[in-house]
Amino acid sequence: MEEELFLFAPDETPPKSDGQLPPWKVLSVEDDATYQASLSHALNGYMVKSRPIEMLTAPSATAAAELLATEDDLSVVLLDVVMEDDDAGLRLIDTIRQVLGDNALRIVLLTGQPGMAPFNDVMKRYDIDEYWNKADLSSEKLRTVVASNIRTWNAYNELDKARRGLNLLVEASKQLSRVTNIEDFCRILLNEIGQLIGMTRGGIICARSGNDASLDDLQIVSSAGVFALDNHDGAPMLKQFPDELQTLLKPLLTRAITDKQHHFSDRFSVLYFDTDKNKAHRYIIIVESEAPLSQYHINLLQVFSENVHNGFNNIVLCNRLSELAYFDPQLHIPNRAWLTRHLDNLPASERYHSVLVALNIKEFEELVLSVASPFLDGFLQQFHRKLQQRFRSQRVIARVSGSCFIVLLDSADLPSTSMMARLNHFKIVTDNIQLHAEVNVALMPLCELTAISGRELLHMMDSTLLQSQREHQLLTHYHPQYLSSILERHQLMQGLNNAIEQGRLVLMFQPKVRLSDGQVVGLEALARWRETDGSYISPAKFVPVAEMSGLINKLDLHVLHLTVSAIKQLLKAGFPMPISFNVTSSDLDDLFFMDELDSICSKEPQLLQWLEIEITESQTMQDYQHVKPLLQNLINKGIKVSIDDFGTGYSSLQHVTKLSATHLKIDKSFIDALAEEWGGEPIVDLVVRLGKRFHYAVIAEGIENASQVQALKALGCEFGQGYWFAKPMELPALLTYLTHITKGTDGHQK
Missing domain, CATH: 3.30.70.270 (Reverse transcriptase/Diguanylate cyclase domain)
Known part of the structure; x- marks a missing residue:
């Protein structure tokens, strides 16, 4: 290897270690016992970053592999290339990197045979950090090589530890975020703190009290380790400790509560938390560890404590939200x-x-x-x-x-x-x-x-x-039939909505006639639900469902459009006559319905004289003061208003002089009772007289025979409708009917 341009300065020899810092572990794998001894001698007493070196030795790659599997925190391996066979050293490196998965351990190859130096691709492939010829490795240089690799390993190890600590923090925070009650939160919290500090022996206990309570009021919420209790159930915390331990803990607890901060000592650590919501509770966590916590563990706990603080506040918030969501605010009982x-x-x-x-x-x-x-x-x-x-x-x-x-x-x-x-x-x-x-x-x-x-x-x-x-x-x-009734109504509601959307809700028209000559003077539009097979569903079934489900406004709006369309077709066919259709009091308050009616009034004012609404007496009187101006507004626009089923309730009599109406319709029940001695005649007579006195047109509903017609005429009733004249019919049949009666028929159907 080329001469190095510079060497690391050796660490200054520090004062003797107090024994608290663990040594650096260096492994020498060498089959030459003499050289092995020289390496150990050169590193004996050498200090790196105030820590001594502990020299471990192995005479072969096989022995080294066994030692590597059991030893923790090895920082450097000094490895002879050739031992029991030529590639023993390389196989050991493969074991370290691939089998043991240790990528941090620094590997320094040593050889006494220059020709056995590995190629560059081998160095990269096996992740070898350095290579030295034994002849070139003096004691001073050996110390420098080992020190530099220890520093590198330590930096890498600290980064890896920080990464693993961060992962622990993230996972611990995830665990806490899933919990919404304080007991489970504290139990998981203690477990996660134990994981963070690697606690193998010792204990953790969590207690809470009111913000102004004394130390004696701290009650256990959760416990683990040597402090674990089978059933704490709010037991006083300090009483769980012996007297000498209470004496040791009280000053530490007092400082934490007074300062509202965490405090760490040699053996015990106290973590302090309170809640932002009125600071109603404070939580104290006592951690006992076998050895004093390292700065690394203290840092982890302090970072984790931020999440814990938020967790306690989230518990308070969740409890408050749960209280609002699940309890009655007046009685504080379940809702x-x-x-x-x-x-x-x-x-x-x-x-x-x-x-x-x-x-x-x-x-x-x-x-x-x-x-x-x-x-x-x-x-x-x-x-x-x-x-x-x-x-x-x-x-x-x-x-x-x-x-x-x-x-x-x-x-x-x-x-x-x-x-x-x-x-x-x-x-x-x-x-x-x-x-x-x-x-x-x-x-x-x-x-x-x-x-x-x-x-x-x-x-x-x-x-x-x-x-x-x-x-x-x-x-x-x-009764079980209630459930079937609910399901039936639900199916009717869905079917009705589909019928409106698909155009299967149609109108049938029943003529209103002048009793004196049978002349048709108007029509009532009646909604009918026609099924795909041509059959009809009775309004008595679907109208109540529409009213209960809120579909009534959509239904009546659809009827309004169909009525306007029918008026236009009748005018085109030469039969100008008013058509009435039913509305409810909720229609009068419905913005969509009234906006559509106002739109028709403004765009096609010529149709207003032929448009008439019918509203039942009961709905009119239910909130008369509110309904009256709404009806009067329609009359002012030129739309006629009929009070349907008039006479079934007497509450309207007190308002009869100022009803917002143009027509009164006598209910069918009174027409049916005309033949009875004490039947409907007095009511019919009263309504007819009221109509003449206050200028309302009076129409009798449900006429089914000639005797009823004669009785009504005798009482002075001018108009009527019912099966005696015509059953409800769709528009094509109506046009045929109107054409037929204008050619001189007797004016009634049989």
């Missing part, structure tokens, strides 16, 4: 989301023996409007206590809506029939005021519903309660 999740996680065997009891407070909305918030809170708290008293064996009581509570209990603990009957009435005393709360109760055994999701279970319970309210039943039992 609908909590109960849904609980039912989903309930084993099928346990669910089989469970029952849900729902209690819905009647007229709760009126109570909310009539009392102050503190009073309402007190009322709800008292109601919840009453439920706890009446269901002492309950598993959980959840508030699933403002007025509804659900109790989950074992079917064996279900109260008796007599006790269930008393659940409909509660006496609640709040602020010395006694209230009587009436309650609808629904009962749902889960024995046949083990495969239904929690969300669907609560949905079916809602349906059961709604059924009890509609039927005015105080106690309702869930």
Whole structure:
């Protein structure tokens, strides 16, 4: 090898080591015992970076391989090229690099035969760091070569250790990020700290207390190693240590809490954390290690502590979010989301023996409007206590809506029939005021519903309660047909939406006639759902579904467009007459519906005189003060307004002098009762007189025979519609009908 341009200056001989720093391990593989001894002698007592060299020797490549497999932290190998055979040294190098996977170990080849020097490609292939001829290697140069390679190995090793430490930090942080409760968080935290510092013996314990609590209030959250407890359950931390250890730890704990910082000593380290959220809790982690932590481990812990601090804050945030998501804010009891999740996680065997009891407070909305918030809170708290008293064996009581509570209990603990009957009435005393709360109760055994999701279970319970309210039943039992009814309504809803989109929702038209001469004076448009096979689905089935599902506005908007189209075709055919179609009060509040109607008014004002809407009396009177100006606005634009089913409710009589309407339609039930002695005649007579007195056109619905026509004419009713004149028909048939009657027919169908 060429003469080196420079050599590393040897390390200055430092003061004698205090024995705390471990030696550098150098391995000499040499079959010449004399030369082996000279190498050991040259390096004996030599210090590199204040650490001595420990010389290990092996007489052959085979012996060296065995030693390499058991020794850690070898930094340099001085390797004779030729030993038991010519390529023994190269095979050993291959073992180091390929089998043991050690790419950091520095390999220096030595040979006493210049002709045995390896080629450059061999040096690269086997990752050999240096090559020296034994004859050229003086003691001084040997020390320089070994020192330089130790420095290189140490730098590489520190980088690798930093990389591995970073990987440990990343993995430890990942583990912590997956946890949302404090006990699991602390347990994983202690395990990860043990991994970071390579703890093989010793212990870690985590405790918490309030921010202003004393050391004696620190309660154990988790423990590991020699501190591990089978059941800590919030035990006081300091009492788990013997008195002498308490004496040692108290000053360290006090400093950490006072400074709010980590503190490291020879044997114990104290890590301090608090939470940003009001600093309600502080956490203390005590780490006992067999030997003092190195600066490397301290650095790792300090970096990791940043993630731990964030983790504690995330736990607090998650707990708060969980509280908001799963607990009622007024009563701090489980809510609908909590109960849904609980039912989903309930084993099928346990669910089989469970029952849900729902209690819905009647007229709760009126109570909310009539009392102050503190009073309402007190009322709800008292109601919840009453439920706890009446269901002492309950598993959980959840508030699933403002007025509804659900109790989950074992079917064996279900109260008796007599006790269930008393659940409909509660006496609640709040602020010395006694209230009587009436309650609808629904009962749902889960024995046949083990495969239904929690969300669907609560949905079916809602349906059961709604059924009890509609039927005015105080106690309702869930029946399996409720589920089939829900599925049927859902299928109807989907089918109706598809029918609208695909143009299978069509209009049929029923004529309105003048009773005196049978002349057709108008038409009512009736929506019909035509199936692909030509059959029709009754509006009595799909209209209620449309109203419940929110499809009614889309349905009525579609009917509006079809009605306008029919008016145009009738005008073109020479039959100018108004067409009425049904709307709901929700249509009048629907922006899309009203915008479309306004657009028609502005773009085609000539059609307005032929456009008429019908709205039921019940919907008009439901919120009359709100609906009245909306209807009047339509009348002002030239659109006629009919009050359908007039007379079925008497609430409209007080407003009859100022109804926002142009027509009143007498309900079919009164027309059917005309032949009865004390039937519909008085009502029909009253409505006809009111119409004449206040200038409303009056139309009788559902006329089916000639006697009804004669009775209506005798009472002075001018207009009517029904099967006696014509059944509803589609537009082509209507045009044929209108053409036919204009040529002199008797004006009715039989």
